[in-house]
Amino acid sequence: MAPPDTRTQILDAAEHLFAERGFRGTSVRAITDLAGANLAAVSYHFGSKAELLAAVARRVIEPINAAQCAGLDRLLARTPDPPVTELVEAFAGPLFDEMPAGDEGGARTARLIVTIIVDPAEEMRRWTGSAEDTVRDRYLAAFGRALPGLSPEELWFRIRGILAVTAVDRVEVYNGRPPASLSPVAGEAARRWAITFLAAAMSAPPTGT
Amino acid sequence: MAPPDTRTQILDAAEHLFAERGFRGTSVRAITDLAGANLAAVSYHFGSKAELLAAVARRVIEPINAAQCAGLDRLLARTPDPPVTELVEAFAGPLFDEMPAGDEGGARTARLIVTIIVDPAEEMRRWTGSAEDTVRDRYLAAFGRALPGLSPEELWFRIRGILAVTAVDRVEVYNGRPPASLSPVAGEAARRWAITFLAAAMSAPPTGT
DNA sequence: ACCCCTTTCATACGTTCGTTTGATTCAAAC
DNA sequence: GTTTGAATCAAACGAACGTATGAAAGGGGT
Secondary structure: OOOOOHHHHHHHHHHHHHHHHOOOOOOHHHHHHHHOOOOOHHHHHHOOHHHHHHHHHHHHHHHHHHHHHHHHHHHHHHOOOOOHHHHHHHHHHHHHHOOOOOOOOOHHHHHHHHHHHHOOOHHHHOOOOHHHHHHHHHHHHHHHHHOOOOOHHHHHHHHHHHHHHHHHHHHHHHOOOOOOOOOOOOHHHHHHHHHHHHHHHHOOOOOOO | OOOOOHHHHHHHHHHHHHHHHOOOOOOHHHHHHHHOOOOOHHHHHHOOHHHHHHHHHHHHHHHHHHHHHHHHHHHHHHOOOOOHHHHHHHHHHHHHHOOOOOOOOOHHHHHHHHHHHHOOOHHHHOOOOHHHHHHHHHHHHHHHHHOOOOOHHHHHHHHHHHHHHHHHHHHHHHOOOOOOOOOOOOHHHHHHHHHHHHHHHHOOOOOOO
């Protein structure tokens, strides 16, 4: 068994705390304490707190992007024009499946992503690479073929709708306030509900002028 | 014309800055500087930074809640069981209409709300009153009658989906990263797109077991 | 003219933050 | 055994933060 790499332990601790308290709400000291490392280790291994966030974000996003890409490949290998429902499944599914286990059904990771996306600070959007853009553009093209008559702008609006529903929905689960006495959402049920919800939404006819 | 009330100017400045930089990213000094007031004015008029946020949030949410409530009243006065599409319009419409003008189509205010909802800190959810719960429960009941066969849990999931789409969608518009060369979403178009998208989503048949 | 109460002001306090520094440890390379 | 370079460490830096304090200002009512 490999020794507990300090760098990895800092990544784990940061992922946990950023998700739990946000970027600004998490001090470097809290991260190194939880990781059992020295305060200066963050500067040494990552350069700065912002670059640590970027490393955390990349590690979380990467498997999701890969699964989205693979899912689309699988669909396109079968037919050049997959139906909307299957595109939704391939795009939104990994947002549920590719979250680390023991993570309250991925809610903590979902919150991490939302925290990053929503944050107004500039440095929070510095970490994205071209891989994300590639996946996005491929799905845009596929959805465009499956939904002829939809303007590119409205299509882009709907794609963002998918992200909004899958991400924010679970964030709100995470920090509470459901109406009194509603059993918490089970992980697998939420996934199916989201696919149902989003497949119907994506399949809506184009909005008239 | 009334004199520029210090308290109001602080509210305005705080609303602007909280939306632009988030709660933790905004210092009390930045607020009072923008408001042209003294640093201690925040403590004097509001007690603390957190209570200032609560006041800002209440001022923004109140007209939205009122419009949602009035819209539902109007529908119910016509028929005891309004169709799904009209319920969506009444619920989501005010999220577009009741945002202050000169606000980049409400995107800045939408971002303020999302910033507050998403924030993990405890004090960010201290300001909500019973008015919000009342509106939410009334729409839950109305949607429940319009969508028989939907479990309360899935219904709650869908309601949150509405909020997610209307709010987050415009936040992402606000801090950028659309695919290359897509004209920015016009305010009125986004509103219609959202209603189309959400009406179809809400009308989806219940997810089978 | 005096007092009272609200509002504003300059200043300071104590804390926490991200980052830097220079010494120290330690295992492998020579 | 000595050297080397990566990794860790305690300690400190200056800056920024939220809040508190006590004095000053302002304007009615008497």
